Amino acid sequence: MATTVAAPSLAGPKHKYEGGLWSWLSTTDHKKIGQLYLYTAISWFVIGGIEAAIMRTQLYGPNGRLVSADTYNQLFTMHGTTMIFMAIMPLSAAFFNLLIPLQIGARDVAFPRLNAFSYWLFLAGSLFMNVSWFWHAAPDSGWFAYAPLNTPQFNPGINMDFWVIGLQILGLSSLAAGFNFITTIINMRAPGMHFMRMPVFTWSAFVTQFLIVLAFPIITVAVTFLLFDRFFHTTFYELSAGADPLLWQHLFWLFGHPEVYILILPAFGLVSEVLPTFSRKPLFGYPVMVYSLILIATLGFGVWAHHMFAVGMGPVADSIFSVTTMLIAIPTGVKIFNWLGTMWGGNISFRTATLFAVGLVCLFTIGGISGVMHSSPPSDLMQTDSYFIVAHFHYVMFGGSMMGLFAGVYYYFPKITGRMLNETLGKWHFWLTFIGMNLTFFPMHFAGLNGMPRRIWSYDANQGWDLDNHISTIGAYIIVIATAIFLYNFIRSRGHGAIGGNNPWDAPTIEWSMPSPPPAYNFAKIPNVTSRYPMWPATGPSPLSPPVPTAGTDQPLPTHPTADQLGIPMPTATIKPLIATIGLTLAFVGLIWHRQIPIVLLGAAIFIASLYAWVLTPLEPEHTEH
Amino acid sequence: MTGLHRARRFISAALTPVFVLGLAACTGLPNTIFGAHSEVGHAEDRLTYLLLILGGIVFVLIEGALIYAVVRFRARPNASTPSQTHGNTKLEVTWTLIPAVILAIIAVPSIRTIFETEATAATGALQVEVIGHQWWWEFRYPQYKIVTANELYLPVGRTANFSLRTDDVIHSFWIPQLAGKRDVVHKDRPNWLWFTPDSIGVWNGFCAEYCGTSHSNMRFRVFTVSPDQFKAWVAHQQTGPAFAVAAPAPAPADTGKKTGATPPAPVAAVALTSADTNTATVPHADLPKWTVPETPLPAGLSFDQNAIAKADPARGAQIFKTAACIGCHTIQGVSMGIIGPNLTHVGSRTTIGAALYPNDMKHLTMWIKDARLMKPGSIMPPMAKGLPESMGMFDDQQIADLAAYLSSLK
Incomplete structure (x- = not known):
């Protein structure tokens, strides 16, 4: 069946790239999947941002009563969960998909259909968790959902059922993608693309995938225990059965701290692409940048208990985790110094992408410094679970990850769509984000040092927190305006932006050698890579020409020969990964919706049947039809 | 300061x-x-x-x-290719x-x-058991056999050694002006924290670990007082309830303590003046404004002010003894409930609802009428007639009488 429906989509260029809904539902093209990730993740970023704006409005002044305590608890739980698992991680995944095959000179990822399955799982998991809003039953135990508050005894509603299942589905998505990209990077590099010639973004992606495949099984186990507690009355976290509430914390943070690096390393990678291009200089200390990525990832598994200095682990454990946490600051600091070294002596052009990349260096530094402050347990006892922590991790997640990802969006938009984002709007977006971000999160340092606990729905008057909260809320509104400008620019430029050409930034890596947007087969001829920066002459690049006109255009994009015309075999388009996802999700819906066993069985049957059909579908259509 | x-x-x-x-x-x-x-x-x-x-x-x-x-190396017109440094x-x-x-x-x-x-606390330390509940704090002084809630009295100059337990989920005990926080994790394996207050004052305490619906409403107060004041407070807390109806005033529960202070007689329902150096509690009038809650009353809750004017603590005492109150609250010699806060000296506290509202007739009557509306998630059921799940079926006059009784328990 799939071959017959897939055949038309291979028939000609029109269907291949301008195809309708079906071509998106059945795609196995890493670039289309990457775009799906990109659009979906931006949508969740907007929704997570709306949640944040409601919370900031509630906290504008003392004794706010805009939303109820229960609603507020759902909002902050979902804001954290959404931004981490549905916005930042999938935005990174969008770039993994869009860039890894292009940067290493491959035609696609190693397992194109598994890749589609990863995306559909991500969409299903994120929708699953968010439909809970319609019953006013969104998850409400916080994004790290400490036991025993997450157990049926203290959370008997279905709120955390949505969280448990949604997170399992999202975890499956990340794991499948992780193995896929590791296989891709190890096996599918073009001739000459040695590991130490790989673009640093691909390196950061490579390291991140190892973090994912090592860290996600831990949360999978922790959440499976919880799922069994909640659905089948096991007692992994049940206090009355003698469970230790700290089991969850250790499991969660053993995943949760590597997760922080899963969120930040891809952004580091993007900045390491953007800064050399616009400084017209190679990345300073490439090998050190690679080693520091690996060091951060390795040490990242030995610091988890610094989230738990207040639980009473005893002086020895506190000291050990304090020192490991301090150690991880060294490779992180080295990265910042090397970015400075990259810019130093350069000829820096300040396009929007550069601004966001410099924004990361500037703001992540602040988050890094406050991070070192938490590494000292006695001092951390004053800071942890206060707004100081909220300030800290937003400087890391917004000032770090989001700034880097926005840099990547502006930098790679022309490669993905063939058109440029409007630079004027882009600069408005950057400056409003930068100002709004600092207004929102810097005062939180003071609120925290002045004793304001985090995750509070409401606070009393005369606590010395009013001004900090006023400023934070105003800053949040500025971020909302900035994001609206970005959305307009993004949507408008997709169809009407100026034509970018193959390499609008005169960038050095091989993804810029091919047309924009790349044809389905990526490289008409697989390149032979001879250096880290093949697109630049050995003597260095010439200064970057003035910006291309930012005025929009309705001029159509150039067309290129199709895979068929060139005789390049391409992966079959197939709907089966989507069907498998629907089956799996249906099984979970049956579980959560009054434990309807027939629906669970039906979903499982669909899942298994579509997996079989998937396996039996040939990878490339030529083998069956041509 | x-x-x-x-x-x-x-x-x-x-x-x-x-x-x-x-x-x-x-x-x-x-x-x-x-x-x-x-x-x-x-x-x-x-x-x-x-x-x-x-x-x-x-x-x-x-x-x-x-x-x-950014300033020095920004692109300039006619600039040449920068030196292609790869590292150093x-x-x-x-x-x-x-x-x-x-x-x-x-x-x-x-x-x-x-x-x-994290060393062992100094010998001779004041032992304080802290028990976190959703969403209030229970404080016990085992050396003095005192049980109280949401207000902590500590003498300056003597180390206070806290033993922290929870009755349900994880909480975190934090008084920012006194010391760093410590999580309240286990039911049976206490966490520890000690410090020695060095100045007299009133401090705000907070629950710092998200613990469910009313996490933000799980506050408390700490009064650091002079050793003499502390002795007086201990002696006062050890007495029975200040209001007794048709029965002799109960004897102090425990006379084994060696504080040496004269237990003050059960005090009447009048505010202690700040001029009195031997006050057992900090006078309400002397409280700094940041320790007086300004939590707004929830919409849709009203109370008959005439009932407050006509409130009679003696009638309230009778109602208390025969109503559902006794199932959850202890008043020494009257009831033995352990689910809610100990009310033996509730009238001497400055706040109710875990530092959510000032402790006065206006707020106490509303609280008894519908605690769940006053504090989201509160397990105390409404007591007023006609409200869903009400445990009391009381009219406003009966509630005002109850509140007057509780207020008199100085």
């Missing part, structure tokens, strides 16, 4: 440019972690200052270098070692402070 001012000067001198924005907000900071009023708090503060200063220096150097690079081993080694040295400067005092503050 001198410590606070010293801390403020300290930071502003070191980090003026960075902290200008924040200092603008520093007009009244009743909960600041700086200038803490205990030796443990001081030790934690010293590290925080060190971290802020070192962090401030690193911040200025990195951001300074970044701003310099000496630089790499240097900027690996410098952070390592800075971190060593932080690590040594950090670890020393960990072992100091």
Whole structure:
């Protein structure tokens, strides 16, 4: 069946790239999947941002009563969960998909259909968790959902059922993608693309995938225990059965701290692409940048208990985790110094992408410094679970990850769509984000040092927190305006932006050698890579020409020969990964919706049947039809 | 408050440019972690200052270098291709070692402070059992057989050794002005925290670990008082309820303590004046404004003011004894419930609902009428007639009588 429906989509260029809904539902093209990730993740970023704006409005002044305590608890739980698992991680995944095959000179990822399955799982998991809003039953135990508050005894509603299942589905998505990209990077590099010639973004992606495949099984186990507690009355976290509430914390943070690096390393990678291009200089200390990525990832598994200095682990454990946490600051600091070294002596052009990349260096530094402050347990006892922590991790997640990802969006938009984002709007977006971000999160340092606990729905008057909260809320509104400008620019430029050409930034890596947007087969001829920066002459690049006109255009994009015309075999388009996802999700819906066993069985049957059909579908259509 | 001012000067001198924005907000900071009023708090503060200063220096150097690079190396017309440097081993080694040295400067005092503050508490310490409940705090003084709620009295100059347990989920015990927080994790394996308050005052305490619906409404007060005042408070708490109806005043529950203070007679329902040096509790009139809750009353709750005017504590006492109240609350000699806070001396407390509302007739009547509306998630059912799940079926007059009785339990 799939071959017959897939055949038309291979028939000609029109269907291949301008195809309708079906071509998106059945795609196995890493670039289309990457775009799906990109659009979906931006949508969740907007929704997570709306949640944040409601919370900031509630906290504008003392004794706010805009939303109820229960609603507020759902909002902050979902804001954290959404931004981490549905916005930042999938935005990174969008770039993994869009860039890894292009940067290493491959035609696609190693397992194109598994890749589609990863995306559909991500969409299903994120929708699953968010439909809970319609019953006013969104998850409400916080994004790290400490036991025993997450157990049926203290959370008997279905709120955390949505969280448990949604997170399992999202975890499956990340794991499948992780193995896929590791296989891709190890096996599918073009001739000459040695590991130490790989673009640093691909390196950061490579390291991140190892973090994912090592860290996600831990949360999978922790959440499976919880799922069994909640659905089948096991007692992994049940206090009355003698469970230790700290089991969850250790499991969660053993995943949760590597997760922080899963969120930040891809952004580091993007900045390491953007800064050399616009400084017209190679990345300073490439090998050190690679080693520091690996060091951060390795040490990242030995610091988890610094989230738990207040639980009473005893002086020895506190000291050990304090020192490991301090150690991880060294490779992180080295990265910042090397970015400075990259810019130093350069000829820096300040396009929007550069601004966001410099924004990361500037703001992540602040988050890094406050991070070192938490590494000292006695001092951390004053800071942890206060707004100081909220300030800290937003400087890391917004000032770090989001700034880097926005840099990547502006930098790679022309490669993905063939058109440029409007630079004027882009600069408005950057400056409003930068100002709004600092207004929102810097005062939180003071609120925290002045004793304001985090995750509070409401606070009393005369606590010395009013001004900090006023400023934070105003800053949040500025971020909302900035994001609206970005959305307009993004949507408008997709169809009407100026034509970018193959390499609008005169960038050095091989993804810029091919047309924009790349044809389905990526490289008409697989390149032979001879250096880290093949697109630049050995003597260095010439200064970057003035910006291309930012005025929009309705001029159509150039067309290129199709895979068929060139005789390049391409992966079959197939709907089966989507069907498998629907089956799996249906099984979970049956579980959560009054434990309807027939629906669970039906979903499982669909899942298994579509997996079989998937396996039996040939990878490339030529083998069956041509 | 001198410590606070010293801390403020300290930071502003070191980090003026960075902290200008924040200092603008520093007009009244009743909960600041700086200038803490205990030796443990001081030790934690010293590290925080060190971290802020070192962090401030690193911040200025990195951001300074970044701003310099951005200005100095920005693209200029007719610029030539920059030198294609790929790296510099000496630089790499240097900027690996410098952070390592800075971190060593932080690590040594950090670890020393960990072992100091996590050592066993001084002998002769005041033992305080803290039990976290969703969403209020129970405080027990086993040496004096006192059980109270949401208000903690500590003598200055004597180490208070807290044994922290939870009755349900994880909470975190935090008094920012006294010391760092400690999570309240287990039911049966207490966590520990000790510190020695060094100044007299009233401090706000908070639950710092998200614990469900009313996490934000799980506050408490700490009164650090002189040793004499503490003795008086202990003696007073050890007496029976101040209001007794048709029965002799119950004897003090325990006479085994050796405080040496004369137990004051059960006091009448009048406010103790601040002029009285032997007051058992801090007079309400002397409370700083940040310890007087301004939580607004929920919409849709009203109370008959005439009923308050006509309230009779004696009638209230009779109602209490025969109503559902006794199932959850202890009043020494009257009832033995253990689900809710001990009410033996509830009238002497400054707040109700875990520091959510001032303890006065206006708020107490509303609380009894519909606690769940007054505090989201509260397990105390409504007591008024006609409300869903009401356990009391009381009219406003009966509720006012109950409130008058409770208020009289000074």
